[in-house]
Amino acid sequence: MGLETGSIRIGVIGGGQLARMMVPPAIHLGLRISVLAETEGSSAERAADVVGDYRDPETVYAFADTVDVVTFDHEHVPQEILHELERRGVAVHPRPGALQFAQDKILMREKLGELGVPVPAWAAVSDAAELQRFITEHGGRAVVKTARGGYDGKGVRVVSDAAEVRDWFTALAEDGHGGQLLVEELVDFTRELSQLVARRPSGETRTWPVVETIQRDGVCAEVIAPAPVATPATLDEAARIGAIVAAGVEVTGVLAVEMFETRDGRVLVNELAMRPHNSGHFSIEGSVTSQFEQHLRAVADLPLGDTRMTAPAAVMVNVLGGPAEGPMPVRYAAALAAHPEAKIHSYDKQPRPGRKVGHVTVVGDDLAAVRAAAQAAAAAFD
Numbered sequence: 001m002g003l004e005t006g007s008i009r010i011g012v013i014g015g016g017q018l019a020r021m022m023v024p025p026a027i028h029l030g031l032r033i034s035v036l037a038e039t040e041g042s043s044a045e046r047a048a049d050v051v052g053d054y055r056d057p058e059t060v061y062a063f064a065d066t067v068d069v070v071t072f073d074h075e076h077v078p079q080e081i082l083h084e085l086e087r088r089g090v091a092v093h094p095r096p097g098a099l100q101f102a103q104d105k106i107l108m109r110e111k112l113g114e115l116g117v118p119v120p121a122w123a124a125v126s127d128a129a130e131l132q133r134f135i136t137e138h139g140g141r142a143v144v145k146t147a148r149g150g151y152d153g154k155g156v157r158v159v160s161d162a163a164e165v166r167d168w169f170t171a172l173a174e175d176g177h178g179g180q181l182l183v184e185e186l187v188d189f190t191r192e193l194s195q196l197v198a199r200r201p202s203g204e205t206r207t208w209p210v211v212e213t214i215q216r217d218g219v220c221a222e223v224i225a226p227a228p229v230a231t232p233a234t235l236d237e238a239a240r241i242g243a244i245v246a247a248g249v250e251v252t253g254v255l256a257v258e259m260f261e262t263r264d265g266r267v268l269v270n271e272l273a274m275r276p277h278n279s280g281h282f283s284i285e286g287s288v289t290s291q292f293e294q295h296l297r298a299v300a301d302l303p304l305g306d307t308r309m310t311a312p313a314a315v316m317v318n319v320l321g322g323p324a325e326g327p328m329p330v331r332y333a334a335a336l337a338a339h340p341e342a343k344i345h346s347y348d349k350q351p352r353p354g355r356k357v358g359h360v361t362v363v364g365d366d367l368a369a370v371r372a373a374a375q376a377a378a379a380a381f382d
Contacts, residue, residue: 008300009034011063013054014073015042017347017356018276018292021284023047025293031300035073036063043347044073057081064090071253071299072275075102076149093201093252093299094274101249102274105182106147112269115248117241119269120260121185128162128169131183135160138185144168145182156218158186187268189260193227193234194279195242197255198294198304205246206294206304208287210238213258213279216320219354222375223316225282225309228367237267245272254295256280278318278356283307285343285361286314311363315371317378319358322351328358328381335380342377357381 008031012019015037023046026033036059037048049066052059054077061084064070069091082096101108106124113119121138124147125131135142144165146155157165165181172179192215196208209226227234242257249255256277258270280291289297289305297304322328328346335344339362346358358381362374 009067011067011070012073013077015044015048016073017043019044019073021292026296029296031296034067043349069093069299075099098249098251099274102272104147105145108272115244117244117269120187123183124180125183126180131162134183141186143184143186147182187260189262191261193238193259193261195238195257196280196291197242197246198298199246199251200298201252201301204304206307207239207242208283208307210235211279220278221318223279223282225286225314253298254291281359282314282316282361286310286363312365313367313370314363315374316359316361317374318356319378319381321353321355322357323381331381335377339377341373
């Protein structure tokens with residue numbers, strides 16, 4: 001049984017747009033919500049009860065004392081702080097033992113291998129010689145990633161020579177902790193897919209339809225739900241992998257499993273995220289239960305909601321960068337008039353090249369029409 005909704009306060013560490021989008025469903029569910037934001041003026045400032053450093057133990061402990069459950073807008077809270085919260089009896093979802101696999105890509109690859117989940121060929125490398133050997137053995141090019149901290153194309157380089165990441169090896173050596181880089185084969189894929197899964201502590205799980213994600217300069221630009229022309233075998237495999245990972249790491253909340261679909265028909269896992277994810281934003285309008293409502297249900301151990309789509313097609317387009325002058329809302333009137341079918345979400349962030357400052361979703365019966373409308377509505381904020 002879950003906690004009584006009227007008595008539970010959920011604390012979200014991180015004040016970004018994910019925390020912001022948890023607020024409306026929390027209100028609808030009768031849950032109370034608090035946010036520990038990194039800075040004043042954060043995207044989720046309306047719910048920010050505390051502004052402070054999530055890396056500072058005392059700040060986090062004091063925040064946790066005011067809530068019943070701690071969850072996250074990002075994966076960057078140090079493990080030692082999370083373990084101490086559990087030692088103090090705080091409910092942390094996802095738990096540190098699960099979250100570590102989203103925090104460290106090398107640990108993630110090791111765990112996925114243990115679970116028998118298909119992944120690209122990979123290695124953890126400590127120096128340039130090891131990296132160059134992998135590059136040579138895998139066709140002369142490879143993908144190198146920092147083990148921790150990278151997102152939206154940051155901390156990822158496609159290289160043909162180990163010298164191209166000399167600065168990363170230097171930084172690891174200066175850190176003094178003997179860290180490693182992750183190197184992977186350069187996968188010949190046809191597209192990227194994402195499978196979202198929600199799991200509550202009791203083990204109940206729900207999956208959304210697998211979606212296609214389209215990247216621009218390493219950042220997700222567009223999400224198509226469900227993934228068009230996907231074969232039943234691909235859909236079944238994506239759902240199977242999502243369920244294996246969710247159970248295998250014992251995640252609580254929403255889990256996003258990002259995948260490559262290869263030219264020979266395989267599905268390989270690329271990344272994991274243990275929180276609501278950009279690939280699931282379509283679900284606010286496109287699903288009976290959005291990923292944000294579902295995440296709250298899961299961390300409160302409440303029964304999970306229906307994940308069926310509300311229409312045959314949904315397309316979400318990120319607003320990247322935003323208008324050259326002024327915040328997104330200055331364009332609202334014109335965009336709403338021109339695209340009444342579109343649902344527009346502003347993250348209340350200052351425009352900056354490549355920055356996710358909002359998104360637009362359109363749902364409907366015809367994918368081509370839905371996609372064109374979503375793209376046009378998002379373009380109104382360029």
